Amino acid sequence: MVETYDVAVLGGGLVGTAIGLGLAGQGLRTAILDEGDVAHRASRGNFALVWVQSKGMGMPRYSSWTRESVRLWPDYAASLREESGIDVSLHQPGGFTLALSEGELERRAANMARLNAQPGFEHLDYEVWDRSQLRQVFPEIGPEVAGAIFCRLDGHVNSLRLFRAQHVVFARRGGAYLPNFQVQEISRLPGGGFRILSGERCIEAGQVVLAAGIGNARLAPMVGLDAPVRPLRGQALVTEKVAPFLSHPIVTLRQTDEGGVMMGDSQEEAGFDEATGLGILGAMADRAARMFPKLGQVNIVRTWSALRVMTKDGFPIYQHSEAAPGAFLTTCHSGVTLAAAHALAVAPMIAGEGLTDALDAFHPRRFHVPAAS
Numbered sequence: 001m002v003e004t005y006d007v008a009v010l011g012g013g014l015v016g017t018a019i020g021l022g023l024a025g026q027g028l029r030t031a032i033l034d035e036g037d038v039a040h041r042a043s044r045g046n047f048a049l050v051w052v053q054s055k056g057m058g059m060p061r062y063s064s065w066t067r068e069s070v071r072l073w074p075d076y077a078a079s080l081r082e083e084s085g086i087d088v089s090l091h092q093p094g095g096f097t098l099a100l101s102e103g104e105l106e107r108r109a110a111n112m113a114r115l116n117a118q119p120g121f122e123h124l125d126y127e128v129w130d131r132s133q134l135r136q137v138f139p140e141i142g143p144e145v146a147g148a149i150f151c152r153l154d155g156h157v158n159s160l161r162l163f164r165a166q167h168v169v170f171a172r173r174g175g176a177y178l179p180n181f182q183v184q185e186i187s188r189l190p191g192g193g194f195r196i197l198s199g200e201r202c203i204e205a206g207q208v209v210l211a212a213g214i215g216n217a218r219l220a221p222m223v224g225l226d227a228p229v230r231p232l233r234g235q236a237l238v239t240e241k242v243a244p245f246l247s248h249p250i251v252t253l254r255q256t257d258e259g260g261v262m263m264g265d266s267q268e269e270a271g272f273d274e275a276t277g278l279g280i281l282g283a284m285a286d287r288a289a290r291m292f293p294k295l296g297q298v299n300i301v302r303t304w305s306a307l308r309v310m311t312k313d314g315f316p317i318y319q320h321s322e323a324a325p326g327a328f329l330t331t332c333h334s335g336v337t338l339a340a341a342h343a344l345a346v347a348p349m350i351a352g353e354g355l356t357d358a359l360d361a362f363h364p365r366r367f368h369v370p371a372a373s
């Protein structure tokens, strides 16, 4: 017996489950085929920011797309809570990027001005705060902190609960989660639709959505799609739980709703190596303790690394295959931030008329511009 579905989503990370629950919500019989716990999963090791500031240098549309998602987030979190009973602890009080010297503050302010000055860039409200303003919000900053960039659109969630909530809602909407299904082959059926194979297992679906993170690079050419993605390692640390002292997230530092303080922002070209190392971890912890000296007295309880899903230019790819209509590719770096847009905007497009012009900027044809002679 071959199981058949309206849509098969390949990959059960944050991107695949957001799109999967959106498709199931549109009334489509949807399956998520997932390689399982052996896979590299950015969704299990991220920093959980729902973040706008500093995004979109080189692609203004990425900033506005991110802002669309951030605006959708409160409704999205509410629907996840209602349908799963899980509170993902969305908190959007605005976020900061701290500078440890006057020179760093000037550089960061200049970068924000350049970002905003790009042709076609929807104006982004941000503020440059000096040390005395910052001390009103964070009385415990260290002596080196010169100031910060503040953007009131920024926030964070509990990312593991988000991942869990998306799975629960997908199942409650009648979706079929098929774990340990490592897709090896996708082929087109003569009468339309797709056959998807994993060893002896086979399913058929009218549409297929590739949402396999780094795994998309291998799967995309099977259906005429183009996914130049590579792993980019990120390391993180979390401290023991401490009394609340960080009311807002900082791009490299945030206090979770459970009390632990997460630190981390490394971006390392390390292939598929998921090792952690004291060099990078130490540098991140040192910078955090310079921002908030009290962190020097707090124990680190866990460190980890995970592989970011990185395209050539760092921006998302959304593509509908011309060679194999009905096959879609969805991949991005910031799958937490974009989860609301994936569930509430991209999934309805896939369920309806296909990707609209609103996503045109994210087509991978941007990687194939011929060099000037």
Ligand SMILES: Cc1cc2nc3c(=O)[nH]c(=O)nc-3n(C[C@H](O)[C@H](O)[C@H](O)COP(=O)(O)OP(=O)(O)OC[C@H]3O[C@@H](n4cnc5c(N)ncnc54)[C@H](O)[C@@H]3O)c2cc1C
Pocket (backbone or CB within 6 Å): 010, 011, 012, 013, 014, 015, 016, 033, 034, 035, 036, 037, 039, 040, 041, 042, 043, 044, 045, 046, 047, 048, 049, 050, 051, 181, 182, 183, 184, 211, 212, 213, 214, 215, 216, 219, 233, 234, 235, 236, 305, 306, 307, 308, 309, 331, 332, 333, 334, 335, 336, 337, 338
């Ligand atoms: C250190 C770090 C910090 C981050 N911080 C943030 C942040 O603050 N904010 C933010 O928005 N984003 C952040 N991200 C990014 C975010 O975690 C990712 O965008 C998101 O997890 C990507 O989800 P994904 O579903 O595309 O990929 P993954 O989570 O990697 O999931 C891919 C899934 O595809 C499956 N798969 C792969 N190949 C196959 C196959 N052949 N067949 C079937 N299934 C397959 C795997 O089993 C896996 O479940 C961070 C990432 C890292 C690593």
